[in-house]
Amino acid sequence: MAFINDFFKEAIATAILIILVLALRIIISKLVKRFAKTTHRIEHRTNLVIKYIHLLTTILSIIALIIIWGVQPKDIIIAISSITTVVGVAMFAQWSILSNITSGVILFFSFPFKIGDVIRIHDKDFPIVAEIQDIRAFHVALKTEDGERIVYPNNLLFQKGISIMKNHFNETNFVD
Structure with missing residues (x-):
């Protein structure tokens, strides 16, 4: 008490x-x-x-x-x-x-791209054009037109220029 x-x-x-x-x-x-x-x-x-x-x-x-x-x-x-x-x-x-x-x-919260968008990463040494497959806590999963899967760190998306491509690839190229 x-x-x-x-x-x-x-x-x-x-x-x-x-x-x-x-x-x-x-x-x-x-x-x-x-x-x-x-x-x-x-x-x-x-x-x-x-x-x-x-x-x-x-x-x-x-x-x-x-x-x-x-x-x-x-x-x-x-x-x-x-x-x-x-x-x-x-x-x-x-x-x-x-x-x-x-x-x-x-x-x-703030970036303009989403899963399914095709993006171009403006990297001088390793330019990438790919579709966003998934966005995770540590990385973004990308898939190129050739079917190559790329795991790209989130922090690099802020360090490189990104373009969102409109109707760049044929939709069937990215179907698993």
Whole structure:
């Protein structure tokens, strides 16, 4: 009984935070799904973006819980900066993975091409004209007119010029 009396405010704040986080997750999921439906995005890509957003809200809610239960903000900042430093050093060699994930999310929300479009990638050394077969978290699957399958990293799509080709190939060339 003493625990309840001593930490009543923290318990109420925790309950409110949990309710808010659950409501926020539901609202965000519905908004992203509505956006995906109106822009004709692929469902598995939609679910991937929702997972990323849920991970972010979970991390922020854990930080909020730590503050609610009395940890000083300066101690949180020290802990987060230490963790970030360790993770940053560990992930420095893996920057391309993070870059591809970020690019995948950006491609979901803002890029003008979609699965089924034929694109030209303006690369001086390796120009590509191919149909987009799939857009994943890390890469885009492409198929050329000759049937060659190419896996192209998402982050390179932001570094190279892209043209969307209209009626460039005969539709039967790309049927599996």
